[in-house]
Amino acid sequence: NAGVTQTPKFRVLKTGQSMTLLCAQDMNHEYMYWYRQDPGMGLRLIHYSVGEGTTAKGEVPDGYNVSRLKKQNFLLGLESAAPSQTSVYFCASSGVGQNSPLHFGNGTRLTVT
Amino acid sequence: AQSVTQLGSHVSVSEGALVLLRCNYSSSVPPYLFWYVQYPNQGLQLLLKYTTGATLVKGINGFEAEFKKSETSFHLTKPSAHMSDAAEYFCAVSRDSGYALNFGKGTSLLVTP
Numbered sequence: 603n604a605g606v607t608q609t610p611k612f613r614v615l616k617t618g619q620s621m622t623l624l625c626a627q628d629m630n631h632e633y634m635y636w637y638r639q640d641p642g643m644g645l646r647l648i649h650y651s652v653g654e655g656t657t658a659k660g661e662v663p664d665g666y667n668v669s670r671l672k673k674q675n676f677l678l679g680l681e682s683a684a685p686s687q688t689s690v691y692f693c694a695s696s697g698v699g700q701n702s703p704l705h706f707g708n709g710t711r712l713t714v715t
Numbered sequence: 716a717q718s719v720t721q722l723g724s725h726v727s728v729s730e731g732a733l734v735l736l737r738c739n740y741s742s743s744v745p746p747y748l749f750w751y752v753q754y755p756n757q758g759l760q761l762l763l764k765y766t767t768g769a770t771l772v773k774g775i776n777g778f779e780a781e782f783k784k785s786e787t788s789f790h791l792t793k794p795s796a797h798m799s800d801a802a803e804y805f806c807a808v809s810r811d812s813g814y815a816l817n818f819g820k821g822t823s824l825l826v827t828p
Contacts, residue, residue: 652814703761709757
């Protein structure tokens, strides 16, 4: 019963460095998402995917890239990290349909110095 | 575009008292509405959801919410607060694209002895 698993849990980067966050789900969900959570801002959608091989931009996509080469995995990349990308990143997945709830991972806390 | 507004970023109640967390939505189409709870250093967990049908929705841990179309509200209630209810609560609405959810900014619930 793993659900949605995110790695790593914590990461510290220097400005300009790159990294990839990995999300894996074992529920055979079609849809996957990346959100960022900042104090007082709630959760904001970065990118999402409605199926293997497809991705789309959310509200705050700048500075991030994603890939979904396998149905169960959704990767979030930061090519050149900036302090403004210090945040907690959550991956989620869901079935098809607007009434399908999102299932969340436990988050990755990223600090960019 | 669909959005939700949570009234009150912080709510404090005494143990045993009524919990009322407010959420108002904006939607041009019939909305699907959700409440999530987030405990410290964890991801978001689904409390309950409204799709269609009965307007009073019961969720986990004794929480319930009532969909009121005339008031565009979906407030979350619990008759008697428990110390373990202390957490961050998020209201969310389905996006008109059919994918992902738009979240409110969250309400932090404090339960005092």
